[in-house]
């Protein structure tokens with residue numbers, strides 16, 4: 179349920195309410211309730227396989243809950259009709275965990291995909307928007323490169339440009355810094371913070387990187403054994419007294 183104090187009185191942009199998530203008989207998440215507050219960077223943590231990507235898939239309407247509800251901008255995902263669903267999809271951006279770019283298409287063509295799929299804009303307008311999006315992520319001038327010609331950090335930026343193509347107010351990133359070196363991770367975090375400030379984005383980010391958590395997290399949601407065991411800021415997490423949460427930070431390396 180929404181917590182008006184925690185949310186500064188704002189209605190959440192999205193929520194899962196008493197979510198139970200399963201693949202067949204395998205229950206992954208059980209009775210999870212979590213709000214996403216406008217303007218925040220919410221970081222989702224938990225050990226590998228605990229259900230972070232599964233939770234994101236529910237928020238973005240890719241997977242239907244076994245029980246419970248998923249709300250986006252006040253509406254239940256699963257009571258939307260087709261035009262409403264299409265409109266909802268356009269209001270969220272997603273950088274998938276293994277969000278491969280289309281290898282045979284240039285960077286510009288990759289970023290253009292959501293614009294081609296969801297709008298009737300002319301090629302010329304799409305090309306201008308693509309140029310703007312690439313500039314926003316620091317990839318101006320790279321329009322004609324193929325994904326294989328990009329570094330890991332550039333590929334993540336390109337995925338982000340594609341996620342931002344339709345100007346969504348809410349963006350989900352699943353492990354954006356996986357496989358990146360610390361300096362590239364730092365620059366990507368800085369970009370995410372800049373995008374939040376400049377575009378007023380709300381960001382939900384799955385990451386394992388303690389340095390990133392320290393830099394970007396306004397709030398942490400920690401999953402363990404199917405349950406949401408903690409929500410709060412980093413300082414509260416470190417002194418939560420909740421064993422898996424404290425162990426995560428201990429094992430991952432001290433964050434002070």
Ligand SMILES: Nc1ncnc2c1ncn2[C@@H]1O[C@H](COP(=O)(O)OP(=O)(O)OP(=O)(O)O)[C@@H](O)[C@H]1O
Pocket residue numbers: 201204206224225226227228229230231232233275
């Ligand atoms: N499509 C699927 N079909 C069946 N089981 C799945 C599927 N996707 C995920 N699972 C299972 O659900 C559980 C949670 O997976 P999920 O990918 O959500 O975890 P995660 O926390 O994102 O892990 P990681 O940190 O490794 O990315 C795992 O046990 C996984 O094997």
Ligand SMILES: [Mg+2]
Pocket residue numbers: 230231232275352
């Ligand atoms: Mg995952």
